[in-house]
Amino acid sequence: MGRGRQAGQGGAGAAEDPSPAARITAIEDLTTLDALLTGIPADVRTAFGIHALGPLADDTNPSYRMLLETLDVFLAHNGSWARTAEALHLHVNTVHYRIQRVEILTGRDLARLDHKLDLKAALLCR
Numbered sequence: 007m008g009r010g011r012q013a014g015q016g017g018a019g020a021a022e023d024p025s026p027a028a029r030i031t032a033i034e035d036l037t038t039l040d041a042l043l044t045g046i047p048a049d050v051r052t053a054f055g056i057h058a059l060g061p062l063a064d065d066t067n068p069s070y071r072m073l074l075e076t077l078d079v080f081l082a083h084n085g086s087w088a089r090t091a092e093a094l095h096l097h098v099n100t101v102h103y104r105i106q107r108v109e110i111l112t113g114r115d116l117a118r119l120d121h122k123l124d125l126k127a128a129l130l131c132r
Contacts, residue, residue: 039123040130051131058128060112065132073111074129076104081126085116 035041043051056063062070062077076094080101083089087105091098105116114121 039127043127043130046131055128055131058112058114058124059132062108062111063132070111073104073108076101077108077125078129080105080116081122081129085122 036045046054059074061067062074065071065074076090079093080086080090083093087098087101090096091101094101108114108125109116112125114125116122116125
């Protein structure tokens with residue numbers, strides 16, 4: 007594969023979708039989950055985010071927004087309870103409680119890597 011090759015090139019109809027979500031990304035740029043998700047159509051990203059986050063996808067609820075912020079910081083700090091607590095200026099027990107609520111509401115277990123990845127992708131899809 008040549009260095010100039012683009013993701014999404016080739017195949018019938020590859021260049022027929024003019025939507026922004028169909029933006030062609032250089033394969034060399036596909037180094038992160040965020041970069042990968044930019045190639046997914048917006049409606050699919052939105053549906054995935056809503057489904058994976060469950061009730062937390064309702065960001066009109068202030069309690070759910072707080073839980074989403076905690077989840078985002080928790081994942082950004084590689085699941086470190088102490089660093090998350092420090093970043094959010096909370097007691098570590100509060101972080102434990104909030105993450106437990108996230109797990110209950112989403113049906114995900116944040117001790118599992120695949121569930122962490124699902125929720126990280128869902129946050130990026132919002």
